[in-house]
Amino acid sequence: MRTKFSVVVDGIKLSDVPTLMVMQDQLDDLVWSSINGRVTFSSSVAEGVDVVCAASEAARRVLYALPGSNIVGAERDIVSAADVAERIGVSRETVRTWARGMRGPGGFPMPVGTVGGGARGGTDIWYWCEVQAWLEAKRGFVFDERSPSVVEMAAMDGHFKHAPTVLDHQFRSAQSAWTSQAEATTFKQKSTVLRNGSPEGWATVSPLIARRSGSVPGTRGLKVDVSVVYMHQRMKAQ
Template identity: 30%
Template structure:
């Protein structure tokens, strides 16, 4: 079975939960934080990325922590270069359309100095365009992190909606 690398953002007292997390199965995670929350970075063996991430979420929630995000998805141009094994100049050429198949993904968080891109979008673009061969497990993990993170954020947002609006959003997601 493959190993999936991802990170969960947690809210709750990490210090008080460390023993319970380990007992629940976090022996494959590096956990850090304090009484307000923190993160857990995983290198988890599982049948799929979804299975790996969901099992980690279930274990955290069973220990009384709230999972507020799954990261591994938003990356800078420098991180794209590092993951792709290319130079920053090569990545900038892809972004500007001077190299590669064109149509480089737009940043999710546009900023003048350090825009953030979706690794799921970028890795798909790299793989589909034949620009860089991406390990299928890495590609699967990036997509799973992106989808599960969106689901977690939606779940948290639903709590604040009136019942009639919540039902509409749930119908949209279903």
């Protein structure tokens, strides 16, 4: 059984022709969609393949191929009783009785929330991955494709948070081009302080950056002052 994952991406539009050309050239193994401006890409892996690693690698490729894009997180497939009933071909009432423990073996997943309200009350919603696992274990359903578990999606989000961007690659290229190893070491030490949110770290690093603001050989004209932006973004992300 294959595992299908979907990832929400911000900062790109599927109506943009250059973006579509990059997708076709470098990301043609991913399935892209846009609903009400919400852009996602999807893929699937065979049984036994680590879906978290696969999703992380796909996100890394997207960030590198599409500068300005941002990985929002793994998309959660949220379903109501009506959605579950439609997917497995039973009545909505059957799903409702399973959920309330009135029929079936019990142990139906707890809702993750309730939407709506009013005189008729709200509608319970679940993660499809949890309902799917219950249907397989308790009702004998067989699916061709499964969704990542809640734990796997949380792990994906953790990886996405630290996924390297184009700016990260540029910074490493600039840093590796520095001729003074001692200066590079000093910057590394002070930038560690900076990442911890210390104003003293920023004050120490800034003059060093200013002295290295010229073009660096071997970096195709890239200026080392890109590190100012890099460190500023990393500090805000803490």
